[in-house]
Amino acid sequence: MKIKENSKTHIVGAGIAGMTAAINLSKFGKSVIIYEKNDSIGASRHGDLEGIENWILSKNLPESIAECGIDFNGIPKFPIFEFFVHLNGVKPVKIKSQEPFFYIVKRGTSSDSFDNYLAEICNSLNVKFLFNQSYDISKADINATGACRAAAYIRGAQIVTDLPNQVHLLLGKEFAPSGYAYLIINDGIGTMATAFKKSARANDPLNLCIQYFKTLGFDFKVNSTFANRGSFNLPNLWDIKNPIKIGEAGGYQDYLFGFGMRIAMHSGLSAAYKLSGKNFQSKIINRELNIKRRISFANRLLFENLSINNTKYLVNRFEKSKEPLNILREAYDWNWKKIIKSIKLTNQYAIRFS
Structure with missing residues (x-):
C-alpha cells in the first residue's frame, strides 16, 4: 500500500512508534497528521525512567537510531555500564560492561523527555498533531495506539x-x-x-x-x-489488513524484559517505508523484527522455567564475563529450536497473533 502523492497520511497515536513513523514519512515528502486521544505529548506516561537496549537488533544502538532518522546524540539520555542483580536471600551481584547495556531516558510530558524530543523533530518537519481527538482506526493509515490485550x-x-x-x-x-x-x-x-x-x-x-x-x-x-x-503479539504473516499496526498495537515488543522502544521505533520506520512505496526496505526491517519477537518469546519461556539454581548460575556467568553484553546479544541470535518452541507453546501463554 502506497500513499498517493499530495494526500494526507493519518496516524492514530503519538507514542514512540507513531512519531518515528511520522518523522520518516515527512522526510519522504509525505504530509502527516497524528491523532492523539490525550491532551499533550507523553500524557499517558508518568515521568518514569525507561531503558533503550543495546543488544536485541543486529546494529548497535547509535547506528540503528540514526537509521530511524533521529539524531542519537541529541536524545536526553544517560548510559548504563553497570547494574546490580538481586535474588531473594542472595547478596546482590554487580554486572559491568565496557559498552553501555542500555541508555536511560525519561518518558512523559517534561521538556527533557524522550517523547518531547521526538515531538520537536516532528514539529520541525511540519507534522500536525491533533490532541484530544479520536480517528476511525479503520480509515487510518497507521495504528500506533499502544497496548491492546495485556500480556x-x-x-x-x-x-x-x-x-x-x-x-x-x-x-x-x-x-x-x-x-x-x-x-x-x-x-x-x-x-x-x-x-x-x-x-x-x-x-x-x-x-x-x-x-x-x-x-x-x-x-x-x-x-x-x-x-x-504491556502487550506482546506474535506476527501473523497472512494478516495484510489496513491500517498498518506498529509499536505495541502491532505487538512490537521484547517479551523477555520489555525493552520495546527500539523495536517500536523500527516498526514505525518499516511502516513509513511501506507507505512510501519502499516495500523492499520495509520487508527487510520487518523480517528482523519478527525474528527477534519470536526469539524473545522463546527466551521468556526459558526464563519462566528456570530453577533458582539455574538463575543463580546465569547471574554468576554475567558477573564473571568480561563482555556480558555479548551474552545478551547471543541470546537473540537466530535459533530454529527457539522459534519452533515459541510456535508450539504460543497457546499456553497470554500471547495472540497481530
Missing part, C-alpha cells in the same frame, strides 16, 4: 532520594510473579517498577519491592504510584 501488568512508583545514580534488577516470584522488577535512580529521582503476570496472590509485588529496598537501607520517598500494562 503483562506493571505497577510502579516514582521516588525522590539523595542516593547516587544506580540501577537494580530484581528476579524472583517475591518481586514479580513470572516477571522482573527494577529500580532506576538518576539525579535525585527514580523509578521502581514490577512487571508481572496476573496472579491470585494477595500481596502487591510493588509493596514487596519497596519493603525490600528499605530493608537494605535505601533512603527514599515514594512520590506517586502508577499502573500500566
Whole structure:
C-alpha cells in the first residue's frame, strides 16, 4: 500500500512508534497528521525512567537510531555500564560492561523527555498533531495506539532520594510473579517498577519491592504510584489488513524484559517505508523484527522455567564475563529450536497473533 502523492497520511497515536513513523514519512515528502486521544505529548506516561537496549537488533544502538532518522546524540539520555542483580536471600551481584547495556531516558510530558524530543523533530518537519481527538482506526493509515490485550501488568512508583545514580534488577516470584522488577535512580529521582503476570496472590509485588529496598537501607520517598500494562503479539504473516499496526498495537515488543522502544521505533520506520512505496526496505526491517519477537518469546519461556539454581548460575556467568553484553546479544541470535518452541507453546501463554 502506497500513499498517493499530495494526500494526507493519518496516524492514530503519538507514542514512540507513531512519531518515528511520522518523522520518516515527512522526510519522504509525505504530509502527516497524528491523532492523539490525550491532551499533550507523553500524557499517558508518568515521568518514569525507561531503558533503550543495546543488544536485541543486529546494529548497535547509535547506528540503528540514526537509521530511524533521529539524531542519537541529541536524545536526553544517560548510559548504563553497570547494574546490580538481586535474588531473594542472595547478596546482590554487580554486572559491568565496557559498552553501555542500555541508555536511560525519561518518558512523559517534561521538556527533557524522550517523547518531547521526538515531538520537536516532528514539529520541525511540519507534522500536525491533533490532541484530544479520536480517528476511525479503520480509515487510518497507521495504528500506533499502544497496548491492546495485556500480556503483562506493571505497577510502579516514582521516588525522590539523595542516593547516587544506580540501577537494580530484581528476579524472583517475591518481586514479580513470572516477571522482573527494577529500580532506576538518576539525579535525585527514580523509578521502581514490577512487571508481572496476573496472579491470585494477595500481596502487591510493588509493596514487596519497596519493603525490600528499605530493608537494605535505601533512603527514599515514594512520590506517586502508577499502573500500566504491556502487550506482546506474535506476527501473523497472512494478516495484510489496513491500517498498518506498529509499536505495541502491532505487538512490537521484547517479551523477555520489555525493552520495546527500539523495536517500536523500527516498526514505525518499516511502516513509513511501506507507505512510501519502499516495500523492499520495509520487508527487510520487518523480517528482523519478527525474528527477534519470536526469539524473545522463546527466551521468556526459558526464563519462566528456570530453577533458582539455574538463575543463580546465569547471574554468576554475567558477573564473571568480561563482555556480558555479548551474552545478551547471543541470546537473540537466530535459533530454529527457539522459534519452533515459541510456535508450539504460543497457546499456553497470554500471547495472540497481530
